[in-house]
Structures are given as structure tokens and as C-alpha cells.
Amino acid sequence: MIRQPIIVVLGHVDHGKTTLLDRIRNTAMAAKEAGGITQHIGASEVPMSAVESICGPMLRRMNAKLAIPGLLFIDTPGHEAFTNLRRRGGSVADIAVLVVDIAKGFEPQTVEAIEILKEYKTPFIVAANKVDLVTGWRNTQLKSFVEALTQQQDYVASEVESKLFELVGRLSELGFSSERFDRIKDFTKEIAIVPLSAKTGEGIAELLMLVTGLAQRFMEAELDAEASGPGRGSILEKKEITGLGTTIDVIVYGGTLHVNDTIAFATPRAVATAKIRTLLRPKPMREMRESSGSGFAAVDMVSAACGVRISGNGLEEAMPGSLVIQVTDRDYRSEIEEEMHDVFGVDEYGVVLKADSIGSIEAISKLLESGGYKTGKKGIGVVTRRDVVDAFTLNGAHLEYAAVLAFGVAVEDDAKEAARLSNVSIIEGGIIYKLIDDYKALVESRQRERSQLIESSIVFPGQIEVMPNTCFRVSHPAIFGVTVMRGRIRQGYALVNDAGVVIGRIKGIQNEKVPVETAKRGDSVAVSMDEPTFGRQVREGQILYTRVAGTDERLLRGEYSGLISQEELALLDEIHEVVARGKEK
Numbered sequence: 001m002i003r004q005p006i007i008v009v010l011g012h013v014d015h016g017k018t019t020l021l022d023r024i025r026n027t028a029m030a031a032k033e034a035g036g037i038t039q040h041i042g043a044s045e046v047p048m049s050a051v052e053s054i055c056g057p058m059l060r061r062m063n064a065k066l067a068i069p070g071l072l073f074i075d076t077p078g079h080e081a082f083t084n085l086r087r088r089g090g091s092v093a094d095i096a097v098l099v100v101d102i103a104k105g106f107e108p109q110t111v112e113a114i115e116i117l118k119e120y121k122t123p124f125i126v127a128a129n130k131v132d133l134v135t136g137w138r139n140t141q142l143k144s145f146v147e148a149l150t151q152q153q154d155y156v157a158s159e160v161e162s163k164l165f166e167l168v169g170r171l172s173e174l175g176f177s178s179e180r181f182d183r184i185k186d187f188t189k190e191i192a193i194v195p196l197s198a199k200t201g202e203g204i205a206e207l208l209m210l211v212t213g214l215a216q217r218f219m220e221a222e223l224d225a226e227a228s229g230p231g232r233g234s235i236l237e238k239k240e241i242t243g244l245g246t247t248i249d250v251i252v253y254g255g256t257l258h259v260n261d262t263i264a265f266a267t268p269r270a271v272a273t274a275k276i277r278t279l280l281r282p283k284p285m286r287e288m289r290e291s292s293g294s295g296f297a298a299v300d301m302v303s304a305a306c307g308v309r310i311s312g313n314g315l316e317e318a319m320p321g322s323l324v325i326q327v328t329d330r331d332y333r334s335e336i337e338e339e340m341h342d343v344f345g346v347d348e349y350g351v352v353l354k355a356d357s358i359g360s361i362e363a364i365s366k367l368l369e370s371g372g373y374k375t376g377k378k379g380i381g382v383v384t385r386r387d388v389v390d391a392f393t394l395n396g397a398h399l400e401y402a403a404v405l406a407f408g409v410a411v412e413d414d415a416k417e418a419a420r421l422s423n424v425s426i427i428e429g430g431i432i433y434k435l436i437d438d439y440k441a442l443v444e445s446r447q448r449e450r451s452q453l454i455e456s457s458i459v460f461p462g463q464i465e466v467m468p469n470t471c472f473r474v475s476h477p478a479i480f481g482v483t484v485m486r487g488r489i490r491q492g493y494a495l496v497n498d499a500g501v502v503i504g505r506i507k508g509i510q511n512e513k514v515p516v517e518t519a520k521r522g523d524s525v526a527v528s529m530d531e532p533t534f535g536r537q538v539r540e541g542q543i544l545y546t547r548v549a550g551t552d553e554r555l556l557r558g559e560y561s562g563l564i565s566q567e568e569l570a571l572l573d574e575i576h577e578v579v580a581r582g583k584e585k
Contacts, residue, residue, distance in 0.1 A: 003304040004045065004070040005215035006092055006253060008085060010117070011099030012109035016129040020099055020198040021075050024208070045306065046071045046208075054143060055209045068216050071208070072305045073097075074251070084236050084321040084359035085251055086120075092234045092253045094219055095211060096124035102131055102163045102195065106170045112433040114174055119366040123214070125192050126178065127207055128167060132197040134159050145195050145203035146182060160195060167193055181210055188218075230326040231257035231304075235265065238318050244278070246315040249307065250324055256303040262327040263310070264336060266358065267317035268380055271336045273327060274314035281308055319380055321358030343378075349398050350374030351439060352391040354383050356408035360432070364407060367436050373443070374401065383411040383426060388418040400446035403427060407435055451563060455490070455518075458555055460564065461571040462487035462546040464495075466538060467524065477507055477528040478538060486571045487546070488520045489527070494547040500582020502547060503538060504531030521567075545575050 009017045025044050047070040052059060059066070074085070074093070085092040096117055100110055117124050131137060131145070136156040140148040149157055164180055171178040171191060178191035192210055196203025232254040241247050248265075257263070257276065264273045280296035302308045323339055325332045343362045351368070353375050355361045361378050368375055376394040377387070383406045395402040403425040404415075411426055419426050425442055429435035463486040470481025482489075489495075494505045508528045509516050519525045532538045548556070556564055556572060564572070 002068050003254075004068055004072050005094040005211075005219060006072050006074065006085075006251065006305050007211055007215075008074045008091075008093035008096045008122075009099060010096055010113040010124075011127075012101070012104075012107040012113075015099045015101040015104070015107075015110070016198045017099045018075050020097075020127060020129065020196075021073055023198045023201055023204055024073065044073045044075075046073060048212075051208050051212055055205050055212070058144070058205060058209050066212060066216065068212065071211060071215075072307075074307075084357050085234055086321055086359050086362060091120040091122045092251055093120075093122050094215060094222075096122050097127050097207070097211065098124050099127045099129050099198075100167065102128040102160075102167070103133055105163075105166055108431055108434065111174070112431055114171075114176075115367060115433055116363050118175070119363065119370065123218075125181075125194060125207070125210060125214075126167065126171070127203075128164060128193050128195045129198050131160060131195045131202065132200045134163070139197075139200045140202060141200070143201055143203075143205035145206050148202040149195075164193060164195065181206060187214060229255040230328050230330075231255040231261065231263075231302075231324075232326070233257070233308075233324040235318055235320050235322050235324055236307075237320055238315070241311070244311040245313075246318075247280075247309050247311045248315055248318050248324075249309050251307050252302055252304050254304050255326065256301055257308070257310075257326060258301045263312075264325045264327050264332045265318045266322040266336050266340050267319060269317075271333050271340075272314060272317060274312040274318075276310055277312040279308055279310060281306070319358050320356070321360070321362070346376055346378060347374035348376070349394050350376035350401050352377040352379075352387050352394070352404045354379050354381065354387060354404065354406050354409050356380070360407050364405065364432055364436065367432065368439075371436065371440065373439070376401075382409050383415045385412065385414045385418045388415050388422060388424050388426070391424045392422045399423075400443050400450060403439060403442060405429075405435055405439060407432065454560055454563065458552040458560070459493055459546055459548050460488050460490070460552075460556070461548055461568050461575050462489040462493065463571055463574075464489060464527075464544050466540055466542045466544065468540045470526070471534045471540075472526065473528075474535065475533040477530045478532050478534045479526060479528045480534055480538065481524065481526050482544075484519050484521050484523045484525070485543075486521055487568045488518055489546060490518045495529070495544045496547045496578060496582060497537075498543055498545075498578060500578045500580065502582070503544070504529040545578055547579060548572060548575050 009021060011017045021044055024046060048066050048068060052066060098113055100106065132139060134156060136153060138152060140151050142148045168178050176191050177189060178193055181192040181194050184190045184192055194203055194207045194210060196207055231252055233250040233252040235248050235250055237249045239247055257279065259276055259279055261276050262273050263276060264271055279299050279302055281299050281302060296309060323336055325335065343358055350373065353361060353364060355364060365375055377390050383404055387404050391402050391404050406426060406428045408430060411428065427435060427438050429438065462484065464482040464484050467481040467483055473479040489506060491506055491509055494502055496502050506527050507530055509519055510526045511519065511523065553572060553576065
């Protein structure tokens with residue numbers, strides 16, 4: 001027994017995700033051997049008889065035999081459904097189809113989908129949709145893109161090729177090698193791009209053939225192993241249904257569930273269990289998202305892979321994205337607890353993250369971690385005053401990270417007031433990558449401000465050489481030219497000679513007669529100093545150093561070590577010895 005693979009359809013809004021599934025359903029329903037196509041949770045079970053009918057000529061040419069029972073396509077209205085389709089360490093989806101408008105190319109949700117697919121390590125195919133809108137494209141009423149392309153004029157084929165080249169370039173920028181599906185030699189190394197039209201149906205045959213072939217070739221053993229045994233699934237949504245109470249929509253990806261089975265799942269506080277009172281499967285061509293019970297049929301059991309609505313007592317606190325396990329003799333509790341520890345594990349300090357589901361928490365956490373950012377607290381639900389206080393106290397020594405990320409959740413009024421008073425930023429958003437980009441921009445801005453504050457308050461190591469023939473004034477103040485050999489100098493820094501004797505403090509710095517606050521390695525500037533007289537305390541060719549006090553030196557070697565280079569660190573050692581000589585005298 002082999003379960004059907006789970007194929008998730010992702011993409012930017014209006015790029016044609018649902019239209020593509022509608023085309024697949026309609027094409028399959030029109031196939032003589034298709035049988036019934038069941039639609040649920042924005043998903044469609046396409047039996048293999050339908051795939052064979054649509055892809056028949058290709059199958060015969062390739063002498064291919066199909067072993068899997070069918071395909072379970074899941075339409076995702078956004079990232080939420082996909083991130084909730086999760087199991088420990090990855091995604092429930094076996095393959096993803098990323099729908100891209102071939103004319104518009106990559107848009108915000110396209111990039112977000114790719115970043116999430118990358119983090120979840122989910123293989124994907126790009127469906128380059130809307131080839132029918134390419135100027136001059138003629139509808140051939142064929143299911144094959146390759147055959148349809150042969151009937152287009154040369155300039156049309158050239159325009160399609162140009163659009164595909166742009167997609168290949170964008171995928172390359174995001175770290176993926178890709179090519180048109182019929183030119184790929186190794187599908188494990190390149191992303192396949194299938195040009196198609198969800199409106200006219202051209203390219204549908206190749207998409208179904210490719211998805212089926214890849215699933216069967218690379219996943220058959222896994223699909224076989226997960227088809228039997230205790231039921232396992234992932235909660236997509238939780239909702240209140242009149243007459244049923246609290247229900248959960250679940251994708252069952254392994255084993256079998258029966259009425260009266262006990263299932264375990266995560267809640268915000270613990271692991272809970274519930275007894276299945278009803279298993280509801282949608283009637284043919286009905287959406288599980290419908291709140292009415294009239295579109296469902298009660299069944300005694302369901303097997304992977306499928307979608308089902310479950311009702312039962314005790315589901316009130318079930319969290320979307322949680323693993324669902326049929327309770328048997330196995331230690332189900334520790335498995336779910338370990339999974340929650342993985343998702344909700346936090347760092348010593350970092351951003352506070354509040355989101356609408358476990359799936360969102362996990363996806364955002366993965367992307368934050370890959371960007372080198374820490375998370376100090378995670379939770380499901382609205383942002384409260386307590387979250388703001390925690391964001392401040394957790395980051396007492398790292399105030400640049402004092403922020404709350406609110407993804408798909410509300411922010412209470414007293415939380416907003418607490419944020420205003422404590423200078424904690426609350427960043428709200430509905431697109432994951434945009435939320436993270438806004439947070440990164442905030443951190444970088446605060447780090448720049450912090451660096452500027454540090455640079456203005458402590459002395460950094462610097463070494464300069466007095467340039468020959470550049471004395472513009474001998475004294476009161478002495479004005480002369482210098483070259484910064486290493487490190488940096490700043491207005492207000494005290495300078496010492498190689499004997500460690502203080503000769504005065506920099507009053508001003510000019511670069512080509514323009515006043516500046518700092519000068520760095522390689523700069524040639526004029527400096528003014530009140531204390532020395534040129535020709536006595538300062539001479540041509542003389543080497544001078546910034547005087548770094550003990551407190552500043554300790555900070556630069558410790559807390560602020562990331563602000564100086566290895567060269568500056570070596571210069572700091574040299575200045576330490578020079579200053580020590582001056583103290584001995």
C-alpha cells in the first residue's frame with residue numbers, strides 16, 4: 001500500500017494557484033477513466049486513472065508505469081496553510097508547485113514562498129503560468145506545452161524563452177539552478193520550470209507527468225512506509241462549527257484514523273488528548289473551508305494521504321500547526337513535547353515573537369536563525385504588555401534587539417503604550433519575509449546609532465605620521481598635515497609621541513579644507529592643536545598615537561571587540577606599551 005504524495009501549490013496572490021487546480025480538476029473530470037475527484041481543504045485528490053488519461057501519450061512514449069494511487073493537491077491561500085502543514089523537522093508536503101505569473105515574474109509572496117521552501121527543504125517545481133497572455137500566443141487546445149509551442153510563431157516562442165530566462169536568473173539570485181523541464185538532465189540538481197496556462201490547459205500534461213514521475217522516482221519508499229500504522233497528521237485550522245463545536249481540519253499524512261480513536265496534540269500549555277467523535281470528509285467537489293456541515297459526509301475511517309475535519313470533546317486549545325498522533329502504547333506525550341521544545345526553544349536574548357500558529361512560529365524562527373538573529377521569547381496569540389516588558393528586560397545588554405514581532409495577531413492597547421514608554425518597537429506584518437526585513441532594518445539602524453554613540457564616547461587606536469612641508473601655523477593653534485597610517489583619529493582625541501608623552505588634544509580636522517570629525521587609515525588631513533608648538537613638540541616625519549585610556553582599552557578588548565579590526569587590535573597592543581613608557585617617566 002502506497003499513499004498518494006502531498007503536492008502543495010504556492011505562489012503570489014493572483015498568479016493563478018486556484019485557477020491551476022480548477023484546470024486540473026476540470027481536465028481530470030473530463031477524462032473518461034477519471035472517476036470522482038474529491039476536493040477538500042482547498043485540496044483535490046486526483047486519482048492515477050485521471051493522470052494516465054491526461055498524460056497517456058507521454059506515458060506510452062516513455063513506457064512508464066505508475067505505481068502511486070494518485071495525487072493530493074493542496075491549494076494554499078498564503079504561507080499560513082503551508083507552514084501549518086508541518087511535521088517535526090520539515091513539511092508535510094512531499095513536493096511543492098510554485099505558481100509564477102510568467103509576465104510579472106517574482107513578487108513579494110513568491111520570494112517568501114521560496115525562502116520558506118528552502119528552510120523546510122521541500123523540493124519544488126515552478127509552474128510558469130499565463131503563457132496564453134504572451135503577445136501573439138495562439139490557443140491550440142492541447143494539453144502539452146511542447147506540442148503547443150511548435151504551433152506558435154517564432155517571435156512568440158522567442159518571447160516565451162526570454163521570460164523563462166528571467167525566471168532562471170531570479171532563481172539563480174536566490175541560490176537555485178533551474179531550467180525548462182525538458183532540458184534538465186538531473187532533477188536532483190536543478191529546479192524544473194514548466195510553462196503552462198491554467199486558463200487554456202496547455203502544459204497541464206507536463207506538470208502532472210513531472211509531479212507524478214518525481215514523486216514515484218524519489219519518494220516511493222517513503223510513501224510506502226507511511227501508508228499504514230497509527231494515524232498521524234498536521235492541524236491546518238481550528239474553527240467553531242454550529243452543531244459540532246470546536247473542530248480541527250487535519251491533513252493525515254501517515255496511517256489511519258478511526259472514529260472513537262484518541263488523538264494527542266499540542267496546546268499553549270501542555271499536551272492534550274481528545275476522543276474522535278466524528279470524522280467528516282467533504283462530498284465530491286466541496287471545500288472543507290465551508291462552515292456548513294451540509295458539504296460533508298461522516299465516515300468511519302480515513303487513511304493517508306487525505307484531509308479530514310475532526311470533531312470531539314477537548315479540542316478547544318488545539319494549536320494550528322501541531323502534530324496529531326493517534327494514541328497507542330507508544331510514548332506520544334514525549335514526542336509532542338520534544339517537537340514543541342524544538343519549535344519554542346529560545347535564546348538567552350533576542351526578539352519576542354508572537355504569531356498565529358505553530359507553523360508561523362517555526363517558519364519565522366528558521367528564517368531569523370538563518371539570518372543570524374536570536375529569539376528570546378515565542379508564543380501564540382495577541383501581543384500583551386507582558387511581551388513588551390519581556391522584550392525590554394531580555395535585551396537589557398542588547399537593546400538593539402528590543403522588539404516584538406507580531407505576525408497575524410492583534411496588539412493590545414496597553415502593549416502599544418508600554419512600547420512607547422520603553423522604546424520597544426512592535427513590528428506587525430502579514431508577509432513573513434517583509435516582517436523579517438523590517439526587523440533587520442530596525443536592528444541595523446540601532447546598531448549604527450550605537451556604534452556612532454560608542455565612537456563619540458571612547459577613544460579608538462590610531463597612528464599618524466606628520467607630513468613634511470605641511471606646517472600651516474606654528475602655534476595657538478598649531479596646524480599641520482598628517483597621514484593616518486593605522487586605525488583612526490577623531491576631534492577631541494589626545495595624542496602621544498613614541499615616548500608616551502602627551503603633546504596635546506586634536507582641536508579640529510580638515511580634509512581638503514572641509515571640516516570632518518574623523519579620519520581613517522589612508523586619509524591625509526590637516527589637524528589643529530592648541531598645546532604644542534610645531535618644530536618643538538611636533539616635528540616633520542614624527543609618529544604620533546592616540547592615547548587610549550585603560551577603561552577604553554578594556555571595552556575595546558571586551559564588549560566592543562567587534563568594532564575594531566585585527567590591525568587595530570595589534571595597534572592597541574603597541575599603544576598600550578607606548579602609554580606604559582610614558583607613565584614610567
